[in-house]
Amino acid sequence: MQVPDDRKYAQTHEWAKVDGDLIRVGITDFAGEQLGDIIFLDLPEVGAEVRQGAAFGEIESVKAVSDLIAPISGEVREVNEPLMDDLDGVTSDPWEAGWMIAVAPEDPSQMAALMDAAAYAEHCEREA
Amino acid sequence: MSEPTLFDLSQPGKRCTRMPRPERAAEELVPTRHLRAEAPALPEVSEPEIARHYARLAAWNFNVDRNFYPLGSCTMKYNPRAHEAIAADPGWARLHPATPDECVQGALELIAELETWLAAILGMDAVSLQPPAGAAGEFTSLRVFRAWHDARGDAARTRVIVPDTAHGTNPASVARCGWEVTVLPSGEDGRVSPEALADALGDDVAALMLTNPNTLGLFETRVLEIAEMVHDAGALMYCDGANLNALLGHARPGDMGFDAVQVNLHKTFSTPHGGGGPGAGPIGVVAKLEPFLPAPRLVEREGALGWDWDRPQSIGKVQAWFGNFLIAVRAWAYIRAMGAEGLRRVTEDAVLAANYVRGALRDTLDLPYPGACMHECVLSAKTLAGETGVRAADIAKRLLDYDIHPPTMYFPLVVDEALMIEPTETESKATLDRFIAVMREIARDAAEHPELLHDAPHSTPVRRVDEVTAARKPVLRWREG
Numbered sequence: 291m292q293v294p295d296d297r298k299y300a301q302t303h304e305w306a307k308v309d310g311d312l313i314r315v316g317i318t319d320f321a322g323e324q325l326g327d328i329i330f331l332d333l334p335e336v337g338a339e340v341r342q343g344a345a346f347g348e349i350e351s352v353k354a355v356s357d358l359i360a361p362i363s364g365e366v367r368e369v370n371e372p373l374m375d376d377l378d379g380v381t382s383d384p385w386e387a388g389w390m391i392a393v394a395p396e397d398p399s400q401m402a403a404l405m406d407a408a409a410y411a412e413h414c415e416r417e418a
Numbered sequence: 419m420s421e422p423t424l425f426d427l428s429q430p431g432k433r434c435t436r437m438p439r440p441e442r443a444a445e446e447l448v449p450t451r452h453l454r455a456e457a458p459a460l461p462e463v464s465e466p467e468i469a470r471h472y473a474r475l476a477a478w479n480f481n482v483d484r485n486f487y488p489l490g491s492c493t494m495k496y497n498p499r500a501h502e503a504i505a506a507d508p509g510w511a512r513l514h515p516a517t518p519d520e521c522v523q524g525a526l527e528l529i530a531e532l533e534t535w536l537a538a539i540l541g542m543d544a545v546s547l548q549p550p551a552g553a554a555g556e557f558t559s560l561r562v563f564r565a566w567h568d569a570r571g572d573a574a575r576t577r578v579i580v581p582d583t584a585h586g587t588n589p590a591s592v593a594r595c596g597w598e599v600t601v602l603p604s605g606e607d608g609r610v611s612p613e614a615l616a617d618a619l620g621d622d623v624a625a626l627m628l629t630n631p632n633t634l635g636l637f638e639t640r641v642l643e644i645a646e647m648v649h650d651a652g653a654l655m656y657c658d659g660a661n662l663n664a665l666l667g668h669a670r671p672g673d674m675g676f677d678a679v680q681v682n683l684h685k686t687f688s689t690p691h692g693g694g695g696p697g698a699g700p701i702g703v704v705a706k707l708e709p710f711l712p713a714p715r716l717v718e719r720e721g722a723l724g725w726d727w728d729r730p731q732s733i734g735k736v737q738a739w740f741g742n743f744l745i746a747v748r749a750w751a752y753i754r755a756m757g758a759e760g761l762r763r764v765t766e767d768a769v770l771a772a773n774y775v776r777g778a779l780r781d782t783l784d785l786p787y788p789g790a791c792m793h794e795c796v797l798s799a800k801t802l803a804g805e806t807g808v809r810a811a812d813i814a815k816r817l818l819d820y821d822i823h824p825p826t827m828y829f830p831l832v833v834d835e836a837l838m839i840e841p842t843e844t845e846s847k848a849t850l851d852r853f854i855a856v857m858r859e860i861a862r863d864a865a866e867h868p869e870l871l872h873d874a875p876h877s878t879p880v881r882r883v884d885e886v887t888a889a890r891k892p893v894l895r896w897r898e899g
Contacts, residue, residue, distance in 0.1 A: 324834075329889035352885050353828040355586075377890065 291320065293411045294385055298361070298404035301413065305385070306361040306404060312392040313362050313401070317349070320414045322381035322388075325351040331374055333358075333390055338366045340393060342400050347390065349380070358390065362400045368392035420879075421474055425896050428461035434468065478879045480823060486849050488775075490794045490826035490838025491585065491633060493663050493685035501688065501751040505744045515739040519724040526723035529740065530716055532750045533700075539761070540659070540679055541672025542702030547741040548712045552660055554736060555680025555699030556591035556627070558712060561733045562678060562703060563625050563654045564595060565710040569731060572652065575624035581610050583633045583830040585658060597624060604832055608634040608787040612643050619651040629658040630665075630674065633830040633838070635772060635791035637664075645675025654678070662686040663842070664769060664793035667762030671702070678703045687749035698745040712736045767843035768793040771850060775839055778854040782861045786833050794840035798833050808864035808871045810835040815882060816863075816874035820856045 293299075297307035303321035307314045322328075330350035340346040345357035346366075370389050373379050380388045395401075405413060444453060463471075481487075487494035505511065513525055533545040549555040560578070567575050578592040581602045589599040600618050605611035610628065626648045630638045638644070645655050657671040657679035663686045665671075671679040683698040684691035691697050703711065713732035714725035725740075756764065769792055776785065776795035784798040799810040814824030814837070826838040841850055863870050875881060 327886040329886060350889075352889065354831050 291411060291414060293318070293407040293414075295407035298401050298406060299410035299413070300359060300361040300404055302359040304359055304361045306401065307389075308398075308401070309392065311394065312367055313364070313395050313398075314389045314392045315346075315361060316384055316389040317358065317380065318410070318414075319381075319384045320417075322384050325349065325353065325356065325381070327352050328377040328380045330355075331377055331380065331390075333369050333374065334366050336366055336369055340364060340366060340391070342403070360393070361404055362393055362395050363397065364393040364395040366391050367394050421471065421478075423896050424461040424463055424468070424471060425898070427463050427467055427471065430462055432462045432464050432467075434463075434465040480818070480878075482823075485821050485823055486841075486845060486853060487823040488825050488839045488841045488845075488853065489823055490635075490796070490840040491660060491829070492691075492826070493660075493682070493793075493840060493842055494691075494823070495663075495685075495688055495842040496844040497688050497690045497748075498752070498755070500755065501748045502690075504751045505747045510744060510747050513743075515743070520722065523723055525743070526716060528750050529743075529746060530718075530723055532746050532753070533716065535750075535753050536681055536700055537702055539662075539666060539670070540681065540702040541670030542679065543672075543705040544708040544711060545700055545702045546711045546715075547698065547700045547746055548735070548737045549680065549699040549701060550737045550742050551697040552658075552680055552682040552685075552699040553587040553591060555682075555701045556587055556656070556658065557594055558699075558733070558736045559656055559678040559680060559701050559703070560591055560595040560597070560625065561736075562701075562707050562710040563656070564597075565731065565733050566654070566707055567624055569710070575622055575653070577620070577623045579615070579618050579623060579626045581628065581632065582832055583608070584627060584629060585633060585660060588627045588629075588658060592627070604632075604634075608632070608636050608832075609638050609640065610644060612640055612647060615644060615647055619647060619653070621652060623648075623651055623653045625654045625656050627656045627658060628676075629661055630671070631661050631792035633661075634787055634796050634833070635661075635664075635794040635838075635840075636787060636789075637792055641674045649675070660685065661793060664765060666765040667758060668765055672704065677707060683745055683749040688752045689745045689748040696742045696745055698742045698749070700741070700746075714740075764843045765793070768841075771841040771843060771845060772839070774847075774850055775841055775854060778850075779857055782858050783837065793842075794838060796830065796833055796836055796838045799835040799837060802861060802864055803835050806864040806868050808868050810837050812871040812874060813837065813857075813860055813864070816860050816871045817856065818875035819877045822853060822856060 297305045299305050303318045305316055305318055328349060328351050332348040334346055340360035340363060342360055342363045344360055346360040347358040349356050349358055369391050482494045482496060513522060519526065529547060533547060536545045549558045567573060576597055577600050578597050579600045579602050580588045581604055583604050592599045602610060602614055602618050628638060630641055632638055648655050654677040655675055657676035659679040659681050662681055678701055680699045680701045683689050709731040710733055712735055713729040714727045715729060716723060717726040772791050772793050772795050776791055779797055784801050786798050799813055803809045810827045814827045817824045828836055829838060830836060873882065
């Protein structure tokens with residue numbers, strides 16, 4: 291399994307990547323694999339507040355509905371609107387085009403609570 | 419094969435019966451503002467066309483009267499014909515709900531008896547037949563819980579704890595009630611662990627919702643300890659009674675420390691279900707919650723039964739009239755026919771059947787939680803999927819080619835590639851043996867002819883449907899052309 295080492299990871303399979311002043315957030319390859327075909331995605335509006343560890347949206351596959359958990363607290367500055375109409379993008383390019391929201395972090399040091407690529411790869415091994 | 423809709427069959431001017439013209443004009447009978455400007459676009463077809471249309475659709479229908487239907491968590495047992503005949507008796511079926519109480523003492527007596535019997539089966543003090551379905555029973559119970567907390571002046575409780583194996587209706591009922599869900603991860607053994615529960619409990623918790631046996635078909639063996647913890651925290655215990663078929667005459671939610679429970683009459687008490695109802699989800703509660711039950715309550719006054727509307731603490735009505743009465747008639751007939759001993763045997767045979775299937779298939783598929791199960795077993799196609807690429811959904815579709823309804827799949831969520839099998843007590847050993855043989859054959863085909871499974875079903879009127887497109891771009895109504 292390929293896990294990019296340019297970003298951090300949450301136990302709940304979201305990634306968080308520093309992009310200038312913002313933190314870009316998406317879900318991992320592993321998460322997409324587990325979900326299967328995505329049929330619905332609900333993301334917050336620009337300007338919404340998200341909290342680390344709390345749901346910021348919902349993703350529904352043919353199997354189940356799951357919460358999307360924010361890896362970091364802050365204000366949503368960008369939302370990947372085109373992704374809502376191209377749900378295959380969530381799983382076909384999870385690391386780049388499949389980003390979901392970009393957050394202006396309230397406290398960038400929260401990133402330290404997340405896993406690095408190696409720790410996340412091990413986490414997936416245990417769950418697989 | 420395909421079947422046109424009645425709209426496709428429609429030809430202008432065709433009709434079944436010509437109704438006599440009303441003696442007065444529509445404008446004289448109906449206020450003008452309620453009159454349509456133009457006639458509705460209803461399909462125009464002849465009676466033989468309608469009769470054949472529905473006969474063809476009925477022949478295609480996959481149902482419990484024709485096929486084995488081991489759909490886990492749904493308790494698709496056979497519905498005895500005698501109960502249908504009893505419910506169809508015009509004395510019940512033609513009864514208007516507004517008939518004065520003194521003219522329907524027999525019907526009220528049936529309701530009173532069913533309430534008493536369900537209370538005895540559940541170990542509860544009071545029963546309301548009003549909720550029209552299982553999830554409605556959950557919601558009603560949570561509203562009763564909320565009213566109870568409010569009445570004590572303890573309105574700050576906003577969280578309800580729900581295990582990660584729960585039916586999806588549980589968190590939905592919590593949200594509908596205006597509360598928040600706290601998900602409780604299951605322990606290694608697939609059961610609620612009191613240690614994890616201790617972490618989740620707090621003085622803002624209103625209730626724990628627990629299914630027993632849980633959706634893995636496992637009895638929550640530490641339920642008494644769990645109930646004590648929940649009550650000590652000032653919260654209430656809710657039992658999702660969807661799996662009551664595993665308990666009849668052997669164990670009672672009331673004795674396990676639960677404060678409320680719903681009964682899915684359409685599952686355990688053998689009233690027909692599927693296709694959206696009507697069902698019935700009566701609830702049983704402990705005495706302290708009785709004042710909050712939906713109004714009206716059936717009471718006996720001066721030797722006669724009647725409805726008591728003077729219920730100041732009641733949460734109000736949750737269903738028109740008195741619940742789905744004819745479903746109650748069927749459940750009453752079922753309990754009368756089975757008797758106490760018969761109901762005990764229902765559970766024994768249901769548990770035996772599930773364990774027979776579990777034991778026979780444990781070498782064919784993975785068994786994520788070893789050990790005996792209750793009325794249903796959860797297997798996993800994870801290893802098979804890894805080896806052959808054939809997944810739980812492919813197995814489910816292939817079963818249709820053998821005239822067997824698929825088990826519930828991909829639920830509970832804690833099991834990958836889950837297949838949840840609930841044979842029920844009404845199936846013979848021969849049926850179970852055939853199912854086991856078919857499952858083994860499918861597993862062999864998965865290794866040797868995986869394409870056979872990927873393309874399944876092959877023999878149904880509608881082949882594999884594109885579930886993804888159907889979900890992303892649903893076509894919800896017929897349009898011309």
